[in-house]
Amino acid sequence: MRHFSSSATRTSRHRVIGALTAALLCAAGATVPAAAHSPATPAPPAGAPAGSGLALTPPMGFNNWNSTHCRAEFNESMVKGIADIFVEKGLKEAGYEYVNLDDCWAKTQRNADGKLEADPVRFPNGIKAVADYVHSKGLKLGIYTSAGTRTCDSVGIPGALGHEFSDAQQFADWGVDYLKYDNCNNLGVDAKERYTTMRDALAATGRPIVYSICEWGENKPWEWAAELGNLWRTTGDINDSWNSMLSIMKQNLPLAAAAGPGHWNDPDMLEVGNGGMTDTEYRTHFSMWSVMAAPLLIGADLRKATPETFDILSNHEVIAVDQDPLGKQGTVLSSDGGRWVVAKEMQDGSRAVALFNETGSAQRISTTATEAGLPEATAYSVRDLWTHTTTNTAGGLSATVPAHGTVLLRVAADKHWAAYPPAVELALDGSALVEAGRTAKLTTRVTDLGRTPATKVSAALTGPAGWQVRADSATTAAALATGRTLATRWQVTAPAGTATGTYDLTLTTRYRAPSGKQVRSSVPFQAHVVVAPPAGGGYLSDLPRLSASNGYGPVEKDTSNGESAAGDGKPLTIGGQVFTKGLGAHASSSVEYYAGGACSTVTASVGVDDETGAKGSVAFEIWSDGTKAASTGVLTNDMAAQSVSADVSGAQVVRLVVTDGGDGVDYDHADWGDLRITC
Template identity: 40%
Template structure:
């Protein structure tokens, strides 16, 4: 009888989880891949085709991944005489439109890169002064995602003011809306308008409060689908934790169709351990972040495939309520993150930031959860634990997570 009840409870919880995934539509965080983390400025057409083939082979489309984004380095070094961007004929001999058609034929959408400066961060031409023309080019090519990267250092514009930075993004948003209102606009401004860039903070020796961080990005939801909240990520645990800490104060900015972006995923890159890869991916899911992979999709290790295609964890990210998770409480290097879900369930992530395993008791009341008993499903073990009263005793490996979906009995 207990086993029958447990199976029934588990199947009901799993059904609600999968329903959240199916209902995602266009209002939930974008999912896809970007070339920069793994390939830097070396993107080319053949790489994009091979990446699409790999994404299809590993069934990433079935897990929800949609966009294949080319980062900086795809055009020729100078604009055409009429101001148009010209694909580098050596890197993209077929141009962009046939590449877009191939990406679409495999069930994905092509994304592209430009900048609200005269030059991009890698010193290719940007879109400043040609916003409508370039937006029209992107639409004609069938592009569905634009990463728009503010590059003040390359252009000696470190002193450009907040209003001018926001004005440039507004102009491009309006240009995109004229040609394709559904195109993803990925703002990559990294806090310059709010004086939060690393260079700006170093100059003033200033720390950043949660309130200052919120104010710095309060303009972004009106203009973008997603907006970068930090400088570049790196494939090491220390940097991932630094970026995690920089999300405090941003929670209320996120909602359907608008998302804080703590940068692309490094899962599968560098020397991250399996636990760190799992924790990194889970944290971006609980943060309601866009899930933009940054690894080599042509040859993905089995353990990385298992992580990036876990539909139950992804469902936390793609839940249609689009609430960003918050820290419920912290104790002795362990953080408990809580994310409300549309059907009344709650996503919970417990992170061990320590360099050694810990025994930890997760007390529901400490996380301000509303009831004393929950149906608990372990999303990495893919197992329903049954109805748990008040607390859950855990052993968590170093730099690892436990992720649960809690349902009211």
């Protein structure tokens, strides 16, 4: 798999490889396409992909791995329970159809006839009985094995290498509809060769079986796997964290040209509902996987899922973006400063547009309907796929997006646009940075983006209990024409003694559409309660962070990045030089600090940490508010620490960025040694 850490051993399921590493929707909702083929689909011709005619839209279903791994709770009862929940909770109706078994379903030895057998404790009635039960619910069963001598678990379950034709026939006899084919213990056999053999074995069974190639993107399967299977992993394993999800998303986004009906980029399964991210982050996860036309394989144990998890997973309008029959993967229009715009062409001519905020603070993100690929028009209809509201716009598509959030729109050049109220944008100038006990001045803006006017417009800003929020200018406007703004100045005071951290402010507007309909819209902002840096400055690692994101594991204080767990780093060491203070990061990384306009310079000694061995290449940047103040060239492991210094005079926020040097993120452990700020 791809190595994001400093050693060949990772806290993931592949730890055993050792020496073998390798338009608009209508307001009422959307219709999800039916399954492409039934089990009666004829076998593909010789040499065709095993799943020809299958997976014409990205597969949707469940896989147990992310929630259970090989624990005892993965068993026949769980699998049947998931099938029941698919039906009872409406997930089947929403389009989910595959109930997939991952590793550890089998015994550790083949039988006397060389065949695989189900673990009798986990699956006492065998796999066929499970398949029959799943089929009785109108669903399909998936199974797992590896293109090696053993699978990826640590027990030693047999893989399919050398047994491809007999195993494939056994799966077909059991009634399997989907095969996930992993990459462990492959003896160095050429990837295309071993995945071709299983392609041919599946085709020879005569049963339509969706073929999922899981070789972690090691050999660029997007360049060759469409001839073999229906989907291919583009990355290493996901885990239930913001940093993991973000890193995988960034690796998968550039591969849009490879995806299409019957052959999909697979950035791994969903973590929605497993508990390691917020619901805002899970909505981003689900939104971006849908815009990327990725398979939607639920990884949470649905027997324990919250109502919020079911709400996310069963959003028909977002699912319809993923399942659009045109089969286009979304492409990146812009990503400046962590403000992403990704657009996906839809079969009906509309565009799905994701406004995604990577950063730790609310951000204004904007584009236009024409930039998203729509023709020039008088006005457009805009459907917000999470709030389920429809408005009209003169062409602008803008929103203030919460930290780690995504606004997902479906935009169309719709002749009925005038039936909808005008879209308004709610925005906050800059970041809400508040020192406890002191009054901060903020400005909010309500802007009419619509072709029609908004009338009787009002704005209200509310904060946490005990905070004082007072308007310092007008909070109402009789009317706003297209492009006009109601700007309101506010005085915001957090009580003395308020702890540093993030707190919610909410901006709400009410207005009337030309039809007379009253509209209410609101957006949350994160206010940061901050502490001014000490006179004279000091080590940045000793100051509280406004936000931090990291490509692998957390940003570490005064140690290297280490592995994925917090606190597992080592002394910061670059070219043999040890630094007692600083930050250990991993590309791609961004860390923000409050400077309060009182500081002048940031200095550091930077480079790739020695813990990576002979690997890793990164570049460092220091930003002063929204301006890049200093940067290095690409630094590699064989280079000594490099000095970097930036003028940050007057900056409210200092941001430290590490990029991957342009060659991907393998072993990109980046040290900010002796990191100081002068104030």
